[in-house]
Amino acid sequence: MVGMSIRNPKQSLYVQFAAVAKALGNPQRLELVEHLAQGPRSVDALATKLGLPIANVSQHLQAMRRAGLVTSDRNGKFINYRLADDSVLAAFAAIRVVAEHHSAEVERVVRGWFDRHDDMEPVTRDELASRMKEGLVTVIDVRPADEFALGHLPGAINVPLSELGSLLPDLRTDREIVAYCRGPWCVMSFEAVAELRKRGFSARRLEDGLPEWRAAGMAVEQVLRGDTAAVGGP
Amino acid sequence: MVGMSIRNPKQSLYVQFAAVAKALGNPQRLELVEHLAQGPRSVDALATKLGLPIANVSQHLQAMRRAGLVTSDRNGKFINYRLADDSVLAAFAAIRVVAEHHSAEVERVVRGWFDRHDDMEPVTRDELASRMKEGLVTVIDVRPADEFALGHLPGAINVPLSELGSLLPDLRTDREIVAYCRGPWCVMSFEAVAELRKRGFSARRLEDGLPEWRAAGMAVEQVLRGDTAAVGGP
DNA sequence: AGTTCATTCGATATAATTATTGAATGTGAA
DNA sequence: TTCACATTCAATAATTATATCGAATGAACT
Structure with a gap:
């Protein structure tokens, strides 16, 4: 038969929990989670960002929807997906922590960007917040402009990694620069630093x-609707 | 060739993270996590508790070890597995939260045990701790005796679910009873209540x-070594 | 040495996942 | 209606996961 086999209550709970973990158990889907964490996106936009076929991304998104990771709503011809919950981001974070504790590979990737182990220490959110208030620091957001438009740290300036070279002369040399991007392991900020x-x-x-930053309840600035592509656009 | 294909740093990180999630993406392995969270266990003991073939459990445990979820050490003829980290428990908890937010099935399982939605509210750790200090409550641990022996709440009495009926006369009727077992969705405590x-x-x-309780840094009592089976025993 | 027993390995069969096509669906606009 | 376009569906093939069985390993005991 097509339906599921009979299980006792305990087993059926494990099946539910495993379905969520299984939906997170794929590199491409995790990358989708990270992109959706920046803001809602159409299938097409996600496919472009990941460089994958649209049908493939569509199927991954449907798998994630079945597991309760994302929701979708139609906007004209576009279907916008978004993370269902802050809990999805929390689960992703928890999985990252397990991997960091175990995987020498994760460590190795980071070492690739810095020669010395010291002074690669990141700035904490709270530390950055207080230094921003004192005006001691230049904050740059190295994500692409469309993601910056959906929300960024107050006062941050958008310096997409691809334009870092050309925008370097505009940066003050007398203040520390703090770079951020999509998440703790987003390589763009490593490269920028x-x-x-x-x-x-x-x-x-x-x-x-x-x-x-947003999940911690801290203030987020948005670009007022204008020339930037809106949600669901191409 | 046999090796993995070439990936950029970003992708290889997602592969690492996905490997952890994938290792959690199986009902039996999640059940193993829950049992290992009670304390270290031999393959044989786990197989008995889950009612699965030993070879099957062995393979699941090896998959979990590759992903960094568990570690193992030999003790004579037995190999004891244990959770690698508190972060594994945290990841399991985070996944449960996502499932709770989404799944009507999880809700349904709980409703099965109670007729009315009200007064199925659980007691929080902090609330229980303060009521224990005032001596207002009887705490019962409904897990099997061997799990109780590896650690339990201070002052709790072991009333395995199978023996609840025969031990009922010994329980005081003038105090509230609080039951707990392996985790938030362990059905034994639902049944007991x-x-x-x-x-x-x-x-x-x-x-x-x-x-x-243990992960929150609160006191845990242990049965002194005696007639109870030690770790790695049959 | 030989035996016992817990665990792992190897081989096999079945099932599930994944990427890739091209066709189908549904929406908005001409 | 007809068209253009975003998304989904359906079918395929390749890969990977899973359960099971018997054989192999390795440690303790006689």
């Missing part, structure tokens, strides 16, 4: 990204 | 189980 230091800047990473 | 209420007792569940 490495590049800035090579050019003589004093630069550090924020410990994690915009979604965690 | 339902049975106790049917018999006229005032009974509630602790919000979660012993592992969470």
Whole structure:
């Protein structure tokens, strides 16, 4: 038969929990979670960002919807997906922590961006917040402009990684620069900090990204509706 | 070739994270996590508790070890597995929260044990701790004796679910009873509370189980080595 | 040495997941 | 209606996960 087999209550709970973990158990779907954590997105936009076929992304998103990770709503021709809950981001974070504790590979990737182990320490959210209030720091958001538009740290300036080189002359050299991007392991901010230091800047990473900042209940600034592509756009 | 394909740093991180989630993405492995959260266990003991073939459990445990969820050490003829980290329990908890937010099935299982939605509210850890200090409550641990021996709430008495009926006369009727077992969704404590209420007792569940109590840094009592089977025993 | 027993390994069969096509659906606009 | 377009569906093939069985390993005991 097509339906599920008979299980006792205990087993059926484990099945439910396992379904959630299974939906997170795929690299592409985790990447989708990270992108959706920046803000709602259409299937097409996600497929472009990940460089995957649209049908493939559509299927992953449906799997995630069945597991309760995302929800979707139609907006004209577009279907926008968004994270169902803050709990999804929390689960992703918890899984990252397990991997950090275990995996030498995670460590190795980070080491690739810095020669010395010291001074790669990130800035905590609270530390950054207080230094921002005192005006001691330049905060740069190295994500693409469309993600910046959906929300960013108050006062942050958008310096997409691809434009870092051309925008370098505009940055003050007398203040520390703090870079952030999508999350704690988003490589763009690692690259930005490495590049800035090579050019003589004093630069550090924020410990994690915009979604965690928002989830911590801290203020987020948005670009007023204008020339930037809206949700559901191409 | 046999090796993995070439990936950029970002992708290889997602692969690491996904491996952890994938290792949690199976009902039997989640059940193993819950049992290992009570204390270290041999393959044989776990297989007996889950009612699965030993070879099957062995393979699941090896998959979990590859993902960094568990570690193992040999003790004579036995190999004892234990959770690698508190972070594993935290990840399990985070996944449960996502499932609770989404799944009508989880809700349904709970409703099965209680007729009315009210007064199925569980007792929080802090509330229980303060009521224990005032001596206002009888705490019963409904897990099997071997799990009780590895650690339990201070002053709790072991009333395995199978023996609840015969031990009922020994319970005081003038104090509230709080039951707990392996974790927040361990059905044994649901059953115990339902049975106790049917018999006229005032009974509630602790919000979660012993592992969470221990992880919160609260005191845990142990049975001194004696007639109870030690770790790695049959 | 030989035996016992817990665990792991290997081989096999079955099932589930994944990526990839091209066709189908549903929406908005001409 | 007809078209263009975003998304989903259906079918396929390749890969991976899972359960099971008997054989192999490795430690303790006689």
